[in-house]
Amino acid sequence: MVDKDFSNGAAWMAQEIMPVGKAAIPVTDWGLTHSDITYDVVHVWDGRFFRMDDYLQRFQRSLAKCRLSVDQSADDMRRILHQIVARSGLDRSYVSMVASRGQPSVPGSRDPRLCDNHFYAWCVPFVWVFLEEVVQRGAHLKVPETISRIATESVDPTAKNYHWGDFTQGLFEAKEAGFDNTLLLDHDGHVTEGPGFNVFMVKDGKVRTPRSGVLEGITRKVAMEICEHHGVPVTEQDISLADFLEADEVFATTTGGGPVPITRINERVFSNDAPGEVTRQFNQTYWAWHEDPAMSEKVNADY
Numbered sequence: 001m002v003d004k005d006f007s008n009g010a011a012w013m014a015q016e017i018m019p020v021g022k023a024a025i026p027v028t029d030w031g032l033t034h035s036d037i038t039y040d041v042v043h044v045w046d047g048r049f050f051r052m053d054d055y056l057q058r059f060q061r062s063l064a065k066c067r068l069s070v071d072q073s074a075d076d077m078r079r080i081l082h083q084i085v086a087r088s089g090l091d092r093s094y095v096s097m098v099a100s101r102g103q104p105s106v107p108g109s110r111d112p113r114l115c116d117n118h119f120y121a122w123c124v125p126f127v128w129v130f131l132e133e134v135v136q137r138g139a140h141l142k143v144p145e146t147i148s149r150i151a152t153e154s155v156d157p158t159a160k161n162y163h164w165g166d167f168t169q170g171l172f173e174a175k176e177a178g179f180d181n182t183l184l185l186d187h188d189g190h191v192t193e194g195p196g197f198n199v200f201m202v203k204d205g206k207v208r209t210p211r212s213g214v215l216e217g218i219t220r221k222v223a224m225e226i227c228e229h230h231g232v233p234v235t236e237q238d239i240s241l242a243d244f245l246e247a248d249e250v251f252a253t254t255t256g257g258g259p260v261p262i263t264r265i266n267e268r269v270f271s272n273d274a275p276g277e278v279t280r281q282f283n284q285t286y287w288a289w290h291e292d293p294a295m296s297e298k299v300n301a302d303y
């Protein structure tokens, strides 16, 4: 049953479903004090979860990488996600599943093994990582001069995380210079990713995306499948910024909007400052696939 109090979203926490605004974690939770948390985000479009298995599997891998252990199985999580979205009544939703380190059973302890890890989930209306008008004209990204992506040896980018210090600094620099968003390089000068998105380049009819130092985005995975579907060769490899700027066309991929055109990076303008043809085609295929029952499942309150 849809409840009006839940129209801004719903959350599941400690066995209870509540309006999203009521969900809170203690100030001493290590998820908050140490960003010691992992999460994943799946979306619902027109009443259907897209690629739920992919998101749940990635989340299970992140839990293992972060050495987090929660009571809920992947099946329990799937059921909880169905229930909160059904309860919210949202037809298009951003749905987050989270596992936090929690609090140590011995107050003040600094031993992560003593923490009581816990799972929670929440959903809100669909979030566009790029504003809709930016999707129409193409995004403008700035590569910051002095900030690079945190080293993979320090924070594993394949376990989705809240360590956004590098992205936040990059965002300030980009916004203050009039750009929409930021794109970070690693310490060797290879292109990595931006806050909430992976990137692809198209050059001479071939597609490339950074191989390492990035989250293995589900939309990135789908975009590679779309390449195969359209017979376009695609490879994952290290790409220097100079190589990336040689692209004919560039796009981002994100759960918050699918394949999104990028028309400017720093001073470089791509595809005549308009969304490129490959991106346009991929975007169409991506949204069309949302209706395919093999890739999506209907939100079900009784799951």
Ligand code: PLP
Binding pocket: 041, 160, 193, 194, 195, 196, 197, 198, 214, 215, 216, 217, 218, 219, 220, 253, 254, 255, 256
């Ligand atoms: N890279 C980072 C750092 C992200 O946080 C995200 C998603 O939020 C992505 C890439 C894109 O991944 P996905 O396509 O699974 O949304």
